[in-house]
Amino acid sequence: MAPIKRIGIITSGGDCGGLNAVIKGVAREAYALGIESVVIPNGYAGLYNLVELPEVVYLNAERVSRIEASLAGSEAGHSRVKISKIKDDKKYDRIKDGLKKFGIDALVISGGDDTGSVVVDLTSHGIPCIHVPKTMDLDLQPYSVGGDSSINRIAVFTRDLKTTGLSHNRVLVIEVFGRYVGHTALRGGVGAEADCILIPEIPVDFDVVYEHMKTTYFGRVMRSDVKAGTYIIVVAEGMKNANGEMLYDESAGVDAFGHKKLAGAGKFVRQQLEKRLKTDPQVAAFMKQSGMYAPGVYEIPEVREVTPGHLVRCGGSSAYDVNFGYKTGAAAVFLLISGKGGVTVVNVDGDRIYFEETSEAIKRREVDIHEISLYESLGTCFGRKVETYAYTFVEVKDKIVRHL
Numbered sequence: 001m002a003p004i005k006r007i008g009i010i011t012s013g014g015d016c017g018g019l020n021a022v023i024k025g026v027a028r029e030a031y032a033l034g035i036e037s038v039v040i041p042n043g044y045a046g047l048y049n050l051v052e053l054p055e056v057v058y059l060n061a062e063r064v065s066r067i068e069a070s071l072a073g074s075e076a077g078h079s080r081v082k083i084s085k086i087k088d089d090k091k092y093d094r095i096k097d098g099l100k101k102f103g104i105d106a107l108v109i110s111g112g113d114d115t116g117s118v119v120v121d122l123t124s125h126g127i128p129c130i131h132v133p134k135t136m137d138l139d140l141q142p143y144s145v146g147g148d149s150s151i152n153r154i155a156v157f158t159r160d161l162k163t164t165g166l167s168h169n170r171v172l173v174i175e176v177f178g179r180y181v182g183h184t185a186l187r188g189g190v191g192a193e194a195d196c197i198l199i200p201e202i203p204v205d206f207d208v209v210y211e212h213m214k215t216t217y218f219g220r221v222m223r224s225d226v227k228a229g230t231y232i233i234v235v236a237e238g239m240k241n242a243n244g245e246m247l248y249d250e251s252a253g254v255d256a257f258g259h260k261k262l263a264g265a266g267k268f269v270r271q272q273l274e275k276r277l278k279t280d281p282q283v284a285a286f287m288k289q290s291g292m293y294a295p296g297v298y299e300i301p302e303v304r305e306v307t308p309g310h311l312v313r314c315g316g317s318s319a320y321d322v323n324f325g326y327k328t329g330a331a332a333v334f335l336l337i338s339g340k341g342g343v344t345v346v347n348v349d350g351d352r353i354y355f356e357e358t359s360e361a362i363k364r365r366e367v368d369i370h371e372i373s374l375y376e377s378l379g380t381c382f383g384r385k386v387e388t389y390a391y392t393f394v395e396v397k398d399k400i401v402r403h404l
Contacts, residue, residue: 004128004336006036008104009059011074012043012081012111012118016136016313017149018321021069022110023076025329027059033333038102043079044118047107048086050098069322072149072314074110083118092125099127106341108332110134112144116344116362123342123358130332131344131358132325136313138183141361142346145328146313147183148320153312154188158234161306162192165230169292171217171273173305175266176312178236180246182367184312189234189380196231196381198269200238200246201367204383206272209233212381213273217301218286227290239265266305273303331355 009026011019023039030037038056040046050056057063067075083091099105106128109119112135119131133140136150154176165172174194178184182199189197195216198204213231220229240246277283277300287293287300317325327348334353335343344361346354372382373389 004035004105006103006105008038008040008107009076010040010107010109011076011078012115015073015078016146017072017317018145018325019074020067020071021322021325022132022329024064024067024069025326026108026333027064029330029333039076042077044081044083045079047095051094051101056102070317072317084121106336113362116358119358128341130335132328132332133344137179137181139181139364141363141365145321145325149318150184150312151187152318155191157308158192158194162230166228171231171301171303173233173266173269175235175237175307180238182236185234185236186367194232194234196233198235198239198383199367200236200240201369202382202384203240203242203244205242209383210276221290235265235269237265266307270303270305
């Protein structure tokens with residue numbers, strides 16, 4: 001492999017925290033090694049159209065200093081484009097011509113599983129690439145930059161919403177991103193001390209959810225000297241019902257990678273609870289005892305769904321993600337100059353840079369169900385009958401891979 005003189009930086013897929021730290025980590029490490037770095041804007045769409053661009057942005061010291069690592073989002077921009085689906089028989093030659101036009105020898109690409117699949121594709125066509133894992137969903141095998149930032153924002157928003165819930169004695173259902181896994185809902189929900197957390201890995205029995213809600217919520221209100229209480233549910237957008245069916249917004253179609261767009265989990269949960277509240281004879285007695293009952297107007301507790309949407313991935317980056325972004329961005333440069341290609345940075349631990357084949361790194365990682373019963377023993381509902389936490393003790397003898 002010829003010496004690398006110039007690196008192109010691409011961010012792809014969804015925006016999230018820590019990406020600007022990745023960009024700065026690549027640019028500053030490259031600069032320290034005498035290598036130039038440039039931004040290829042707008043993700044893979046920008047890579048495809050690179051040959052048409054009149055110029056690219058060089059990340060010299062002055063330009064890099066204007067990038068705020070603590071801000072979420074990406075200075076390089078994003079798009080959801082799968083290269084192999086572009087209707088152009090000469091698309092890979094076009095990409096190579098664009099790279100040649102600007103003297104770009106290799107790419108550092110930060111993104112999730114879809115982005116990583118394109119890294120594998122580009123590598124197979126002779127384009128040197130290193131993948132830095134990025135997804136707020138945390139569904140890759142290694143940790144992904146953006147996950148911690150989103151979890152913290154979910155926790156903060158959920159905690160903040162408790163003030164509204166208490167003011168109105170509402171049951172609140174907060175639907176959060178996460179695609180087909182429940183990492184963000186689980187960690188964000190636990191961080192906010194949510195009463196109930198519904199994740200794709202566990203099909204939901206709404207009778208269980210309802211009974212937990214009724215017992216917990218009714219008890220809180222009746223114990224309160226001002227008869228105030230709330231109940232908080234955090235639900236992952238990819239939640240499954242008891243039949244194992246995932247909710248889709250059929251009218252929204254699919255994205256560029258063929259994934260159905262998820263929507264409606266929060267609304268579905270609200271409807272299931274309302275249906276049970278309306279037919280439960282004990283509800284009227286509770287409403288009267290708590291002083292809330294108004295015939296024909298206010299006969300059941302109010303259930304509201306809240307969808308923070310992109311608010312959980314915007315704004316600021318957590319310190320953890322800034323740390324992880326910086327060091328994995330820098331590590332990507334070392335991997336490139338060492339002749340590695342088609343691999344994903346897993347971690348930097350002391351003087352060790354860990355990596356694995358991107359095709360392995362992008363395999364879906366789901367929530368470990370064995371851990372759920374621990375939280376159930378602490379009182380959190382997961383939409384199933386409570387299971388006993390079965391544990392074993394393991395003594396750490398060998399050095400383990402740490403994230404920080």
